[in-house]
Amino acid sequence: MAVDEGKSKIELDRLRQIYYIRNQQTRGLEEFVALEEFSLSIREGTFVAIVGPSGCGKSTLLDIIAGLTRSKGGGSIQIDGRQVTGPALDRGFIMQGYALFPWRTVQRNIEYGLEVKGVSRKERGEIARKFIKLVELEGFEDRYPNELSGGMRQRVAIARALAYDPEVLLMDEPFAAVDAQTRETMQDELLKIQSKTNKTVIFVTHSIEEAVLLADRVVVMTPRPGRIKQIVDVTLPRPRTNADMRASADYDVIVRRIWELLHDAEIPGAVDGAATGGDIADEIVPSTIL
Amino acid sequence: MTKKEKKEIIIDPTQKQNPVIAALKRIFMASFAIVVFLIIWEVAARLELVSVPAFFPPVTKIAAALADEAVKGYLWKNILISLRRSLLGFGLGLLVAIPLGLAIGWFKLFGDLVNPLLQVFRNLPTLALLPVFVMFFGIGELSKVMVILWGVLWYTLLNTISGVRSVDPQLIKAARSMGTGSLRLFGTVVLPAALPFIFTGMRISATVSILILIAAEMMGANRGLGYAMFFYQGNFLIPKMFGYIVVMAIIGTALSFVLEHIEKRSFRWRDETGST
Numbered sequence: 382m383a384v385d386e387g388k389s390k391i392e393l394d395r396l397r398q399i400y401y402i403r404n405q406q407t408r409g410l411e412e413f414v415a416l417e418e419f420s421l422s423i424r425e426g427t428f429v430a431i432v433g434p435s436g437c438g439k440s441t442l443l444d445i446i447a448g449l450t451r452s453k454g455g456g457s458i459q460i461d462g463r464q465v466t467g468p469a470l471d472r473g474f475i476m477q478g479y480a481l482f483p484w485r486t487v488q489r490n491i492e493y494g495l496e497v498k499g500v501s502r503k504e505r506g507e508i509a510r511k512f513i514k515l516v517e518l519e520g521f522e523d524r525y526p527n528e529l530s531g532g533m534r535q536r537v538a539i540a541r542a543l544a545y546d547p548e549v550l551l552m553d554e555p556f557a558a559v560d561a562q563t564r565e566t567m568q569d570e571l572l573k574i575q576s577k578t579n580k581t582v583i584f585v586t587h588s589i590e591e592a593v594l595l596a597d598r599v600v601v602m603t604p605r606p607g608r609i610k611q612i613v614d615v616t617l618p619r620p621r622t623n624a625d626m627r628a629s630a631d632y633d634v635i636v637r638r639i640w641e642l643l644h645d646a647e648i649p650g651a652v653d654g655a656a657t658g659g660d661i662a663d664e665i666v667p668s669t670i671l
Numbered sequence: 672m673t674k675k676e677k678k679e680i681i682i683d684p685t686q687k688q689n690p691v692i693a694a695l696k697r698i699f700m701a702s703f704a705i706v707v708f709l710i711i712w713e714v715a716a717r718l719e720l721v722s723v724p725a726f727f728p729p730v731t732k733i734a735a736a737l738a739d740e741a742v743k744g745y746l747w748k749n750i751l752i753s754l755r756r757s758l759l760g761f762g763l764g765l766l767v768a769i770p771l772g773l774a775i776g777w778f779k780l781f782g783d784l785v786n787p788l789l790q791v792f793r794n795l796p797t798l799a800l801l802p803v804f805v806m807f808f809g810i811g812e813l814s815k816v817m818v819i820l821w822g823v824l825w826y827t828l829l830n831t832i833s834g835v836r837s838v839d840p841q842l843i844k845a846a847r848s849m850g851t852g853s854l855r856l857f858g859t860v861v862l863p864a865a866l867p868f869i870f871t872g873m874r875i876s877a878t879v880s881i882l883i884l885i886a887a888e889m890m891g892a893n894r895g896l897g898y899a900m901f902f903y904q905g906n907f908l909i910p911k912m913f914g915y916i917v918v919m920a921i922i923g924t925a926l927s928f929v930l931e932h933i934e935k936r937s938f939r940w941r942d943e944t945g946s947t
Contacts, residue, residue, distance in 0.1 A: 449848060470850050472848070473848075474849075478841050480841040480844065480845035482863070484863045493859070494849045497851050525939060526940070527940060545849065
């Protein structure tokens with residue numbers, strides 16, 4: 382497992398999340414462990430992607446870091462050495478469903494966090510315009526979300542989270558709801574935005590390709606309970622774009638390695654960690670697994 | 672990319688049409704059935720196709736009777752007094768319904784405690800309560816306003832409750848992730864999200880306030896549209912009776928038309944499919 386050097390931004394220490402589910406037969410409560418022994422140290426400015434099968438607790442993890450859910454099984458979160466006790470403006474949360482306020486225009490949506498922060502009206506307007514420009518939505522300031530396409534809504538959501546200048550961005554499958562073409566554009570734009578703003582990002586996704594394209598480190602999780610299976614460092618040079626990655630052999634190797642890590646967790650009898658990047662290609666027959 | 676997406680913006684389709692032709696078309700569509708109905712009525716009454724022609728005056732006679740009431744000034748006085756009652760009952764009803772609805776919707780425990788009583792009250796027919804209102808508030812203006820208040824209350828109240836309860840949890844999550852406190856959450860998320868529901872309730876309440884007026888004016892009134900209708904019926908001035916019925920229909924229709932229009936204008940941000 383890779384050990385971080387330099388200044389640590391986020392320290393996740395043995396996070397554990399349990400839910401209680403009522404058993405239909407016995408009527409008793411059963412413990413369901415969503416997240417187990419999750420420890421991770423993230424350096425400032427690092428882009429971390431989290432991939433794993435459905436139900437591995439990826440979204441739960443983000444909710445806990447955002448302060449929206451308490452980790453009932455213990456563990457702690459520190460950002461810059463400060464304990465996280467609830468939601469605050471040092472973290473920006475971007476959800477899959479955009480969650481824009483439909484009664485607010487683009488501009489007023491982006492200003493929301495600034496209002497919470499107590500920024501004056503004049504300054505709010507200036508900051509919002511700056512971020513509208515960053516996500517290339519000039520001319521749409523006075524539009525309502527229902528007048529925008531999915532990709533544009535997601536850009537508003539990103540601008541809204543960036544506007545109050547959080548130190549950490551938490552992104553929960555933000556591009557899952559847009560079409561494939563828009564997704565690629567959004568990914569390229571996110572890469573550009575991240576290189577401009579140098580935010581620390583935790584990005585949850587189902588897509589291995591997306592994780593490798595965007596991240597410096599990819600955290601691969603196991604299904605129920607969600608634990609860290611392995612952390613894969615993505616050493617591909619930046620700046621990256623979708624076009625670059627399509628032509629990169631290293632990219633393919635890393636994608637394949639993560640794919641293999643994810644899938645031997647699901648195939649009974651697979652030898653854990655037996656294969657390495659080079660020789661697994663022959664063994665992968667997607668149709669037998671999917 | 673941006674250019675491609677700009678095309679996806681929805682443009683109001685009514686902008687393209689010639690406004691005069693569009694307006695004429697709309698007027699024709701809206702009045703067609705009514706005009707046909709009035710013609711059939713006129714012809715049927717003139718040909719005395721009904722058993723008691725005196726109870727079935729032609730439209731032109733009704734219009735003449737109404738004009739007579741207007742010239743003498745009775746019509747306006749009756750409209751004024753009735754509208755005052757309706758508006759007063761409606762306004763006071765909103766003052767009770769909206770805050771109560773917000774509280775019931777927002778505070779779950781309070782809502783659960785109060786709900787059974789609300790269900791019982793809501794299902795009491797307003798007309799059944801007329802004698803009770805007369806006992807409590809006499810036969811003056813107060814009891815009339817109270818009857819309207821009671822009848823109007825439920826639509827706004829229930830819509831407000833469901834408006835507050837149906838706020839998208841994702842929006843609450845988004846606001847909370849930005850550190851929004853309870854008070855701000857209520858003001859900036861719950862209230863705006865519930866507003867279209869509240870407005871729909873208000874619109875129905877406003878229409879109901881006119882409908883219930885008639886019942887209210889059955890209790891010892893000596894002026895008002897409902898009173899005038901009953902008075903002329905009792906005195907066999909049937910054209911005038913019909914005249915007042917028509918006036919009440921016009922007021923009710925106009926009111927709901929105006930309110931629907933305001934509703935559409937105020938909530939431009941709502942999806943077409945999302946509006947009720």
